[in-house]
Amino acid sequence: MDLPEIIEGRKHSDERGKLSFNNNFNASAIKRIYTIENNEIDFVRGWTGHKIEQRWFSAVQGSFIIRLIKINDWENPLNIFEILEFKLVSDKLDILHMPKGYVSAIQAKEENSKLLVMVDHALGEINDEYRFPQDYFKKI
Template sequence: MEMPKIIEGGKYSDERGSLLFNNDFNLSEIRRMYCIENADVDFVRGWTGHQIEQRWFSALQGSFTIKLIKIDNWENPSNNSEILDFELSSENLDVLHVPKGFVSAIQSKEKGARLLVMADYFLGEINDDFRFPIDYFENLK
């Protein structure tokens, strides 16, 4: 089973300014992308997941907390799964890879934060969008 992971980016600075880079991120699977900007820092966007699709996240502005849960039974997800926590910041060009089979909850840490989301299927190409109420997994730690 493939697990989510951070693909680390970097930053180079000199007298001309700064360059953010991620030389280890392979974009060959990306089919579409979009940005998320939450209404405020108290709002948590989730739980949304994909049984087939993968996602890649990168903070373009500000920072985000992204919580992930592996789902084994999409018709009746367990309430005793582990929550994985990730932090992304626009200070570097880190990319969080989320393999298929996970749901996510996304919270911006400051006003105006913007998250780039990349997916490996075109919009409408497959029907693979699962949504659960934000309190569905509240028993999890």
Template sequence: MEKPIIIQGRSSTDDRGSLFFNNDFNASQIKRIYFIENRDNQFIRGWTGHKIEQRWFSAAEGSFTIKLIKIDNWEKPSENLPVLKFELNSKNMDVLHVPPGYASAIQSHDENSRLLVMADYSLGEITDDYRFPINHFENLK
């Protein structure tokens, strides 16, 4: 079973400026990209899951906490599933890979934060969007 991982980005600086890159990220499976901007830093977007699709997240502006839960039953998931927590920051070019089978809750920490989301299916190609109440898995408000 595949688990979520951070694919670490890097940077290089010289007299011309800085270069941010992620040479370990393979984007060959990507079919769709979009940005998420939460309405404010207290809002938590979630829980949204995908049984088939996988996602890749990278902070384009600001910073984010992304919580993930491996869903055990898509029709009626347990309430006490372990929560994985990842931090993404636009100061580097880290990419969080989320394999199929996970639900996410996303919170930004800085004003004007923007999260790049990449998916391996085109919009409308499959029906694979599952939503759960924000407080279903943990006491989130």
């Protein structure tokens, strides 16, 4: 079973300037990219999930908290769940891999934050988007 993981980036600076890089990330599966910029830091974008598609996230400006939940039963997603939480910051090019079968909630933690999202399927290639209300996965 694939588990979410942070693929660590690095940074380097010298007299020429700064360089952020991630030599451990294999981008060969990527078919499209886009960015997310939330209007407010109190806003949480979620829950959105994918049975088939994978996502990779990287903060290119500011910082984000990304919460992930593995869905084992898409007909009854409230059956059992654990919320995993990851923090991405733009000071180095860390990339969070979200395997297929997860839902995500995304929150910017600083004003003007920008999140790069990479996907392994082209737009319209498959119908694989599942949305749940923001409070759907709150624990009682």
